[in-house]
Amino acid sequence: MAGYQKSLCSSLRRLWPRNYSTTIRQPHIAIVGSGPAGFYTAQQILKLHPTAEVDVYEKLPVPFGLVRFGVAPDHPEVKNVISTFTKTALNERFHFLGNVSVGSDLDVEELKKAYTAVVLDLDGVLSARSFVGWYNGLPNKADLKPNLDTDVAVVLGQGNVAIDVARILLTPVDILRKTDITQYALEALSKSRIKRVCLIGRRGPLQVAFTTAELREMTRLEGCRPVLDKNDFLGLEDLAKMVPQRRRRLTQLLLNTALEKPSQKDAARWQASSKEWMLKFLRSPKEILPDEQSNKVRGINFTINKLVVLRSVGYKSVGLKGIEFDSRKSVIPSNTGQVKNQPGVYCSGWVKRGPVGVIASTMTDAFETGKQIVDDLASGVLTVSPDHTGRHRIVPYLKNKDIETVSFEEWNKINEHEISVGNELNKPREKLTDIAKMLQIAKQ
Incomplete structure (x- = not known):
């Protein structure tokens, strides 16, 4: 070359x-x-x-x-x-x-x-991922104010972004403090009551779109346990051997997590966990059910799918x-x-x-x-x-x-400001989300 x-x-x-x-x-x-x-x-x-x-x-x-x-x-x-x-x-x-x-x-x-x-x-x-923009400091999502005053969160999707959302919702705040997550998101998550995250997929276990690394990270998440229904995975062992090689490790990890007895160390850790995540398959949202008194979501009505038509959303x-x-x-x-x-x-x-x-x-x-x-x-x-x-x-x-x-030199002023504020908060940076403030610092 x-x-x-x-x-x-x-x-x-x-x-x-x-x-x-x-x-x-x-x-x-x-x-x-x-x-x-x-x-x-x-x-x-x-x-x-x-x-x-x-x-x-x-x-x-x-x-x-x-x-x-x-x-x-x-x-x-x-x-x-x-x-x-x-x-x-x-x-x-x-x-x-x-x-x-x-x-x-x-x-x-x-x-x-x-x-x-x-x-x-x-x-x-950005399509339907306002939450990601919110915790990452996307300026037009800074005022999102997601409702975290609930025990259960439902994530529609089973790709890497869905896993990211679930992990951010379930990761202990003391760990998140060391990242460059926005301070307002950190404060909101510190008050979160969410104990369970359900990741809903339109397809089955063999069609999940997240990676092996993302799944393994979820199985090791501090203070959190996986809850997978064995019935969703029974009979898939032989099929797992026929999936493309690049998906074989992912499928095997799913089967091991769902069907095999956990190690003594994992069993003890999961037993002591106060939070959990789960995968639900072959479901499509049909209707969001409101709580008429609180004007909040009361539940979701799903339809049961068959693996006939596949649709990707992102x-x-x-x-x-x-x-x-x-x-x-x-x-x-x-x-x-x-x-x-x-x-x-x-x-x-x-x-x-x-x-x-x-x-x-x-x-x-x-x-x-x-x-x-x-x-x-x-x-x-x-x-x-x-x-x-x-x-x-x-x-x-x-x-x-x-x-x-x-200019890029002016961006460096924004960069230095974010890092400086982050240092005061003992984190890599605190992202600015106000464009007017960005411009003010850039032009100083």
Whole structure:
């Protein structure tokens, strides 16, 4: 790969000789969205192209997308990629422009006039996961105020996010205090009466969508025991041997937890636990039953399913004006990232392939898009115009609309403030959730 990069860089230098003007020999690439796909795409372009400048636009004043707002606070190791993204951001050819909403503050057509190529990374659209945004400090979810004054919580879904929600609800507060969970969420959870979390799935035990690691973590959760109905797993031992290898360990762990006698240590620990979680299968919510006196949920009426039709519910992207969008798949039709019928426009992340995969698969996908852009520059598919001055054209346009952008250096002021407040609370950081406050600190 290193030899390929060296050869490609040499050929690109021949394509843009030294006596060319700066704007011609420096293609400007715009990336919409500062989540993992956006940063990995930027990283690949900067690595493979010797002169390209990359401007990343983000609707919030803070970067990193779902790494900041979607990862559970008690899984800090997943957030380690932020250090990689920060190294990319420190490249002199990288520029972060926060607090700019593409689609309202700025449209794609305006970007196309200013840039050699535009990459759309819209993976940060939150669907039915307001609770995750609440405890992770997503600004528009800070006032969510979930009702925790109950013994039982029901989570509809059996994926990793559902497990995250259950774990946050059941983890002892003293453990959560050491994470970067928001202080208001910590205070609310410290008063929570929830003792039992039921994770409801439309499908059966062989179709659960969480990972082995997530399940194992739940079985070891301090002060909490698993409660699985043996009848849901009887007769599945032989079928478990036929599932794909990557699911075999997960299925076996489920069967062991449900059917085997726990070790003496686990039995003693679970016996002393005051909280519990359970899995319920083949159920779909039919009706939310209200308590007429308290105006709160009294219960849920479920229908019993058969494994005939499968439906996946989760994060999804949304379309932009002027860009073809497949609303059924929630993707922009493309070929290795190049958007259909849109020369110079590319996509990456979940808006490219749909809401599947983890950060590692997002990295591979983003690298593909980044390489495609560099290849198109080298082959002449993408041509650099003197009008392609990137942010130098866009920033004055935004100023005329009284829109303040936030640079990566200004984000660092927000970052330092959050870490400082977190230190006072003996935690990694305390996230700001008020955008006005973010901007105030950024502009100090």
